[in-house]
Amino acid sequence: MRYELPVGRSVKVLTLFAVLVPIAVFCWLWISGIERIAVYIALPLIMVFGIAYAFSPKEVLLEDGGVVIKKVVGRVFIPYSSIKDVSYVEELSRRTIRLFGSGGLFGWYGIFRVPDIGVVRIYARRTKGLVLIKADRNYLIAPEDPQIFIEELKSRIRV
Structure with a gap:
């Protein structure tokens, strides 16, 4: 999907x-x-x-082996087998600290320190309606219809 x-x-x-x-x-x-x-x-x-x-993110795909975050150049792959938990995050905290990446120019992407989550890799083009994927690393993405995305992803990883 x-x-x-x-x-x-x-x-x-x-x-x-x-x-x-x-x-x-x-x-x-x-x-x-x-x-x-x-x-x-x-x-x-x-x-x-x-x-x-x-490096800006464009879309997220749920493929057979895992989650693919497509950027203009390159992609990030998160295998389903490495995903431990998936949850909804209402909004990115204003206390989020950018460690490396973009904090709004063409999107939010890179490595950030987010309160109550810790270090996370963000691939989003908005700051609301985020999905937290806890795997080998923490990922925050902001797909369209985040609740539907979460349901579909959970059905694939059986969490």
Whole structure:
């Protein structure tokens, strides 16, 4: 089964702001005749945005052997045999600390410390309606219809 990862409002706003502000600065510098500085600013930003987009999650699949989290480039595989528990998390805590990854630019993904859970790998594009998968590592994902996702996943792992 295939589950989209819907984009939340905070991710839309942050991504839009993070992309539009540098474009505005670039245009202003270019129009002001400072092309060299505009290029020096634009090239690293294009690389950062490209890398951030490449690692952003897109969808979750329940395949025969396990859960697959598809990113723009690459995928994460969680075998059903390693899953110990699955539960619903209403909302990502505001006290969540990003250890490595993106905290809103093209989504929430990477390694985070979440209160009451601990260190977790997040693959989401919104901060509400999350599913916690406890396996060899902890994973938080935000598929469409999280309750249906949980039921389907539990039927496959028999928890």
